[in-house]
Amino acid sequence: MSVPMLDDLTSPLDLDGAHLGPVEVAVTADRVAFFADASGDDPNLWTEAAPPAFGSVLLFAVADLFLHHPLVIPFTATLLHLDQSFAYLAPMRTDSKITMEGTITRVRERAGSYFVTFEATGSDEDGDVVQSTSTFVLSDQQAPAPPNQRTEPGARERGSNTGDMRSASRHDLVRYAAATRDFNPLHWDHTVAVEAGLAGTVVHGLLMYAWIVQAACRATGGAPVSAAKVRFRSALLPAEQATTSVEIDGAVVRCELRRGGEQLVTGTVTFDPDTIAAE
DSSP, X not given: OOOTTOTTOSSGGGGTTOEEEEEEEEEOHHHHHHHHHHTTOOGGGOSSXXXXXXXXXXXXXXXXXXXXXXXXXXXXXXXXXXXXXXXXOSOOBTXXXXXXXXXXXXXXXXXTEEEEEEEEEEEEXXXXXXXXXXXXXXXXXXXXXXXXXXXXXXXXXXXXOSTTEEOOOHHHHHHHHHHHTOOOGGGTOHHHHHHTTOSSOOOOHHHHHHHHHHHHHHHTTSOOEEEEEEEEOSOOOTTOOEEEEEEEETTEEEEEEEETTEEEEEEEEEEOHHHHHTO
């Protein structure tokens, strides 16, 4: 599939203003159940509509049109996802079709790295369903070697996934990549991860996002999510243990994912205040 405005790309700065899509995504019951299970959620809770974190499936359906474009790939020797926000305007109903369109609204260059702001909207036959804003960092520069490489754990090795504790195995990351089509090799290829300056493969940022949204939903009794915004601060490695924590402040739930005392992801999840008050 061709990408409008990218055929003559010479620098990521040329991405500014590019429009991508439309891309149609079928929200099937099987696909929702697979995503829920791959993200550590309960598929039985999501039969009529997809969970909020399913927005990542919609996002990468259109973001991949530039992230995997042949003329962009040379600038993804380092590819990082800095922050992410979603606005949920209507349920992502199972057995619906959502059309995604995106626009690269800003590109900034800093010391050889390119900060790309990407905005996307998904709509079904009744109107807009989800809006997202992402910040990606692209670079064709080779990162310095990490001081200590990690020996990758066994394919299914992971910590606890009970209560507020979360962990992912390398097998979990492959399943999540299949569920979302987020196949950034940092999440499955040790050599690529080390070349990007990491100790080894790392957990998807949007999988960690799913964990904290799930924690917020548990804390509010499953009230509908209207918006969420997170910043990815540090990487989590496969089999490492992380812990979610939440603090309810009216309709806003402040969330963190930590590894010991280190912040990995911070953000807020916003709910309809009437539904929280009713819990």
